[in-house]
Amino acid sequence: MGRIDWRPGNMLYPLPAVLVSVADSQGRPNALTIAWAGTVCSDPPMVSISVRPERYSYHCIEETGEFVINLTTRELAYATDYCGVKSGRDVDKFSALHLTAYPSSKVKAPQIAQSPVSLECRVKQTLPLGSHTMFVAEVVSVSVDEKYLDEANRFHLDQADPIVYSHGNYYGLGELIGKFGYSVERKGRDR
Numbered sequence: 001m002g003r004i005d006w007r008p009g010n011m012l013y014p015l016p017a018v019l020v021s022v023a024d025s026q027g028r029p030n031a032l033t034i035a036w037a038g039t040v041c042s043d044p045p046m047v048s049i050s051v052r053p054e055r056y057s058y059h060c061i062e063e064t065g066e067f068v069i070n071l072t073t074r075e076l077a078y079a080t081d082y083c084g085v086k087s088g089r090d091v092d093k094f095s096a097l098h099l100t101a102y103p104s105s106k107v108k109a110p111q112i113a114q115s116p117v118s119l120e121c122r123v124k125q126t127l128p129l130g131s132h133t134m135f136v137a138e139v140v141s142v143s144v145d146e147k148y149l150d151e152a153n154r155f156h157l158d159q160a161d162p163i164v165y166s167h168g169n170y171y172g173l174g175e176l177i178g179k180f181g182y183s184v185e186r187k188g189r190d191r
């Protein structure tokens with residue numbers, strides 16, 4: 001038994017596969033699936049998405065400087081895949097998938113109403129990297145589906161059944177293993 005070296009490639013998995021919604025210059029909505037997305041700063045809250053310039057949505061983002069990241073769920077898995085294989089050049093994905101374009105509060109790109117969490121983003125930097133161009137953006141507003149809020153106003157993302165993308169496959173989340181800081185939590189009650 002040993003380990004073998006592969007040629008360099010992207011194997012940082014699992015990841016969220018998100019639905020990025022955009023509007024073209026006429027305000028028509030489109031959405032594409034993005035796996036090369038990440039959180040890059042806490043304060044100000046910033047994210048990145050990497051998009052190939054040949055995507056139809058690329059020009060919408062470049063022209064408007066705005067997009068919305070919509071988290072995906074088991075219920076949105078089919079739409080997540082479809083939006084990643086069909087282009088807005090050829091098909092109106094919102095109507096084909098019965099997705100609801102919900103108005104954003106700070107940007108012109110719409111949210112996807114069926115998503116539990118939508119991050120409204122405004123581009124701050126555009127970095128051409130090679131195959132993909134990275135848009136580094138500030139999160140200017142966050143909207144959540146209130147059906148996942150409890151009486152104490154706590155948000156339960158797990159109830160939305162989020163999905164992840166790993167090496168070509170979509171998965172649901174597995175069992176809870178621990179919570180933030182559990183490795184250093186004191187066991188039992190001591191003073």
Ligand SMILES: Cc1cc2nc3c(=O)[nH]c(=O)nc-3n(C[C@H](O)[C@H](O)[C@H](O)COP(=O)(O)O)c2cc1C
Nearest residue numbers: 032033034035036051052055056057084086087088
């Ligand atoms: C799971 C998955 C992840 C994807 N991730 C990316 C990505 O990170 N960047 C990208 O440019 N395209 C990505 N794609 C491909 C685009 O979503 C796809 O080319 C889409 O049809 C582009 O839509 P548009 O032409 O309407 O903009 C991904 C596709 C799938 C299925």
